[in-house]
Amino acid sequence: MTSQQFDQLATIFRAVFRLPDGADPRAAAPGVTPTWDSLAHVTLVAALENEFGVSIDPGDALRLTSFEETLAVLAELGA
Amino acid sequence: MTTRPAPAAGGTPARAGLGFLDAHRIVAAFAGGPPLAFLLATSGTPDTLSLFLRAAAAQRGRSLELTTLPFNTLGQALLAPPTGREVWLLLPWDLAPETDWRSGLPAIDLDADALLARADDVARRLVARSARVLYVPAPVPPLFPEPAATAALERALLAVARSTGAVVLDPESFALGGYLQSGTPIASAHLGAVADAIVAAAAGAAPGDPAKVLVTDLDNVLWRGVIGEDGLEGIACAPEGTGFPHFLYQTLLAKLKREGALLAAVSRNDAELALMPFRAGRTHLAEDDLVAIVASYSAKSAQIAELARQLNLGLDAFVFVDDNPIELEEVAAQLPAVRCVRFPHAADELPRVFAEIAGCFARASVTAEDRERTAMYRRRLAGMVPADAEGADLTGFLRGLDMRLVLHDRSMADRARAVQLINKTNQFNANGRRVTDEEVAAVLAAGGALWGATLEDRTGSHGEILALLVDGDGVARSMVLSCRVFQRRVEHAVLQWLAERGRAPRAFAYAETPRNEPFRRFVADPAFGAAGGDGVLAFDADAFRHAHADALRLFSVREPVADPR
Numbered sequence: 111m112t113s114q115q116f117d118q119l120a121t122i123f124r125a126v127f128r129l130p131d132g133a134d135p136r137a138a139a140p141g142v143t144p145t146w147d148s149l150a151h152v153t154l155v156a157a158l159e160n161e162f163g164v165s166i167d168p169g170d171a172l173r174l175t176s177f178e179e180t181l182a183v184l185a186e187l188g189a
Numbered sequence: 190m191t192t193r194p195a196p197a198a199g200g201t202p203a204r205a206g207l208g209f210l211d212a213h214r215i216v217a218a219f220a221g222g223p224p225l226a227f228l229l230a231t232s233g234t235p236d237t238l239s240l241f242l243r244a245a246a247a248q249r250g251r252s253l254e255l256t257t258l259p260f261n262t263l264g265q266a267l268l269a270p271p272t273g274r275e276v277w278l279l280l281p282w283d284l285a286p287e288t289d290w291r292s293g294l295p296a297i298d299l300d301a302d303a304l305l306a307r308a309d310d311v312a313r314r315l316v317a318r319s320a321r322v323l324y325v326p327a328p329v330p331p332l333f334p335e336p337a338a339t340a341a342l343e344r345a346l347l348a349v350a351r352s353t354g355a356v357v358l359d360p361e362s363f364a365l366g367g368y369l370q371s372g373t374p375i376a377s378a379h380l381g382a383v384a385d386a387i388v389a390a391a392a393g394a395a396p397g398d399p400a401k402v403l404v405t406d407l408d409n410v411l412w413r414g415v416i417g418e419d420g421l422e423g424i425a426c427a428p429e430g431t432g433f434p435h436f437l438y439q440t441l442l443a444k445l446k447r448e449g450a451l452l453a454a455v456s457r458n459d460a461e462l463a464l465m466p467f468r469a470g471r472t473h474l475a476e477d478d479l480v481a482i483v484a485s486y487s488a489k490s491a492q493i494a495e496l497a498r499q500l501n502l503g504l505d506a507f508v509f510v511d512d513n514p515i516e517l518e519e520v521a522a523q524l525p526a527v528r529c530v531r532f533p534h535a536a537d538e539l540p541r542v543f544a545e546i547a548g549c550f551a552r553a554s555v556t557a558e559d560r561e562r563t564a565m566y567r568r569r570l571a572g573m574v575p576a577d578a579e580g581a582d583l584t585g586f587l588r589g590l591d592m593r594l595v596l597h598d599r600s601m602a603d604r605a606r607a608v609q610l611i612n613k614t615n616q617f618n619a620n621g622r623r624v625t626d627e628e629v630a631a632v633l634a635a636g637g638a639l640w641g642a643t644l645e646d647r648t649g650s651h652g653e654i655l656a657l658l659v660d661g662d663g664v665a666r667s668m669v670l671s672c673r674v675f676q677r678r679v680e681h682a683v684l685q686w687l688a689e690r691g692r693a694p695r696a697f698a699y700a701e702t703p704r705n706e707p708f709r710r711f712v713a714d715p716a717f718g719a720a721g722g723d724g725v726l727a728f729d730a731d732a733f734r735h736a737h738a739d740a741l742r743l744f745s746v747r748e749p750v751a752d753p754r
Contacts, residue, residue: 118210125213125240149236152371156237159377161209168370 126154136177162189206381212244219247220585226254227391231278232263233374241384250522271318276390278323281346284308288329308349315353321390324350327363400549401506407456409512410532416462417616434536439473449562450550452479455492460484480566490523508549515676518586587743590646594744597641600633607641607656614669621702636661665694681740693730700724
């Protein structure tokens with residue numbers, strides 16, 4: 111993943127989970143970030159598919175539990 | 190950018206409409222506008238559309254105020270009284286629940302006629318509540334022993350949807366995976382396009398209320414080319430070559446006129462220029478096919494509002510067609526009742542756009558009075574319609590364009606395009622004087638400077654769009670701006686940028702020409718002094734900086750990479 115894609119993912123995390131200014135998207139996680147609920151998770155999957163042109167199957171969607179894991183899934187999908 | 194396909198991986202469908210990050214940028218930059226409040230009724234989960242809907246509204250200068258239904262309560266909502274403006278985003282199973290993939294295939298044999306009768310009942314209820322309907326013709330499960338029977342059911346449901354006046358969306362807008370997994374039926378790649386269709390439906394008039402007036406732009410819409418720049422010989426609207434789409438568009442307008450629509454034109458032009466192609470017999474439409482041809486440098490919203498007043502028709506009876514997103518945005522922001530349609534740059538998009546336009550004027554029958562309507566209204570109007578009112582504030586929209594301005598110091602080399610621009614631009618041109626490369630070289634050798642500017646935005650690159658030649662005494666000998674980028678405040682931003690660096694001209698060599706009305710309006714700014722006997726206008730750069738400090742902030746500016754001076 112390039113630094114540009116890293117920045118894009120950070121922007122997506124901030125937008126989907128409505129992170130406050132200055133918050134580190136790498137610290138976001140279900141159970142830690144109050145806005146990371148099931149609907150936000152669905153929105154995250156849709157945002158990633160839309161922006162990176164990938165198709166995320168249910169198994170991979172379950173692995174999206176952190177910024178780092180999301181980076182790893184996107185890398186595996188060739189984004 | 191906005192409409193390019195997303196990079197496809199493993200057969201992933203190409204993206205249609207805005208991407209997520211573009212939508213985010215647009216929403217973040219949007220300063221706010223009149224509310225666009227409506228109920229989005231859909232049986233699926235609409236959350237994934239949320240950002241894209243706000244972006245589509247922002248692109249129209251509107252602040253979204255959205256109401257949605259709880260998951261899987263569409264049927265109940267249909268039985269409740271209407272709540273105001275409603276957009277219903279339907280799938281086949283919203284008309285016929287037996288076709289819902291999430292229910293599995295039914296264990297009993299289905300009666301297709303009974304199923305369609307219930308679908309008709311849903312359609313009648315939608316029509317009764319004046320709902321704006323969008324329909325995604327998703328495939329249905331194989332419900333019948335014969336595959337042809339299932340296909341016939343899909344077609345019949347599509348026909349039922351059409352009976353509500355539905356806008357039919359791309360079948361690829363549906364993704365079964367997301368629908369099964371999370372109840373989100375819209376394919377991720379199509380979120381931008383579907384959201385745009387939803388907001389377009391919400392912003393337009395209710396179905397069953399056909400439009401009465403089509404207001405069309407002229408340059409690059411009724412004909413190919415810019416009459417003020419390219420002249421009569423440079424425009425095209427014959428059934429061949431680059432003019433073909435414009436010929437077809439004129440035949441569509443002629444058909445709509447025969448069916449009772451009123452046609453009018455608005456153009457940022459001089460009246461004489463706007464009429465020239467009609468009077469020279471270059472157009473398929475005749476001048477008297479239109480009730481009015483409004484030629485003015487005023488905002489198009491003002492021109493349309495004045496036309497509505499003179500015709501004594503409501504603005505919701507108007508459809509406006511233009512190729513320029515800025516003009517469309519200005520009209521949408523100022524006159525939200527007007528339905529705005531963008532004339533496409535690619536001929537492949539003509540069928541969709543023609544269907545959208547024709548759909549606005551759909552009517553069951555055509556009467557003799559319909560056919561005489563144009564003549565009747567022409568008698569009512571008195572030729573050209575003056576309109577000098579101010580238009581909408583486009584600041585919010587311009588911010589959302591993500592405009593990137595690159596300034597070039599062309600003083601030392603690579604000046605061919607700048608010189609060419611000076612010699613081909615008529616409208617935003619300080620004095621209309623043509624220059625040779627040798628003359629420019631002489632000015633530069635005497636301490637002058639030649640500035641150029643290129644512009645990109647989220648719609649793509651506009652190329653080199655500005656040239657400014659300043660002599661050694663600080664007098665701007667030439668300043669031109671391409672008409673493609675009028676209204677974006679490029680001219681203000683460039684002078685602001687130069688003023689901040691102490692490089693702005695101290696005066697402009699100005700001369701009024703038959704075609705440079707846009708420049709005459711520009712120098713009406715108080716920062717320009719009165720013309721002396723030599724036609725030179727003094728320019729107060731500090732006053733200009735203070736008056737237009739906001740212009741530069743509309744752009745991200747890349748400074749000359751290497752300023753050779």
